[in-house]
Amino acid sequence: METTGAADVCAICLDDVGRGQAIFTAERSHVFHLRCISDNVAHGNRECPLCKATWRDVPAVDKAIPVPRPRHPRVYADDDPVAAREAHAQGAGAQAADVAAMVLKTHCERPAVPRGASRDSFAVLVHARAPGGGESTAAAADGPRAPLDLVTVLDVSGSMSGSKLRLLKQAMGFVIDNLGSADRLSVVSFSDNARRVIRLARMSGDGKASAKRAVECLAACGGTNIGSGLRVASQVLADRRHRNAAAAVLDSGDGRHGVEVAERAYAGNKERRQVMGATDK
Incomplete structure (x- = not known):
C-alpha cells in the first residue's frame, strides 16, 4: 500500500x-x-480485473464489528432453585414401570375347527390397549407430573371488592394447596398498575404458608390495567435463573376490563357528539 x-x-x-x-x-x-x-x-474476487491473473497476496478486508444488543436488566432474577432432578426422575421411572404395559387381546372368527377340517383363511380381530389407557388411567393420574412454574395474575381493581375478592382468595388457596413441593409459584396483582406480590418460590410447607398470607393481604381498589399485569408475569418467567419443565400464567378476575374499555369509548363518543351539537339519545 x-x-x-x-x-x-x-x-x-x-x-x-x-x-x-x-x-x-x-x-x-x-x-x-x-x-x-x-x-x-x-465479494470473493481474487483475480486482477485487468489481466485476470490470480493474486497470491490480497489486501486485508476490514470485518464489521458486531454491535452488542442492549441487555435489559433482569428485575426478577431472585427465584428459588428448582428441585433436584434425580428425585423427580426416580418418581417418573416408577410411574413408567406401573403403567407402561400394552394389553393385547385376540378374537378369532371361529372358536374351534373340527379335527380333519382345514380353512385357508379366517378373520382374527386384535384389540390393543396402549399404556396409560383404560384401567391404567387412574394409575397414571396418581403418578408424579412434571414440576411447574406458575405465575398467577390477580385482579384487585375496585370492581373486585366484596364477595369477588373473597372468592378469589379462596380459589388461590385451593391452587396453593394443590401445588407440589417441586412446583414454584409467583403472585402478581394489578389494578391501575401491576406489582409482583411474591417471588417465584418453591411450594414447600413454608412456601405455601407465605403465599397464603400474601394473598390474604390483598385489597381491592383502582382501575383494571390487565395489560400491565400480564407484562409483569411475562417478565417474571423471562428473568428466571432456574427453570422447571413446565411454565404457565393463570389470569383471575371478573372480566371488567373489557366493560371499562367500552364504557370509556362510549363516554368519549358522547362527548364528541355534544361538541358537534348532536343530541345523544
Missing part, C-alpha cells in the same frame, strides 16, 4: 488515482484504489 502522484486510472471505478490517495499495487504493477479493490475482494 502506498501513495502516488502519478495520473493512473483505477480499472474498477475509472477515476484517477491522485496524490494522497490510498492505493493497492498488484503483482503485475496494476494500480487500484484501495477502497475499490477491498470491496472487490470482500
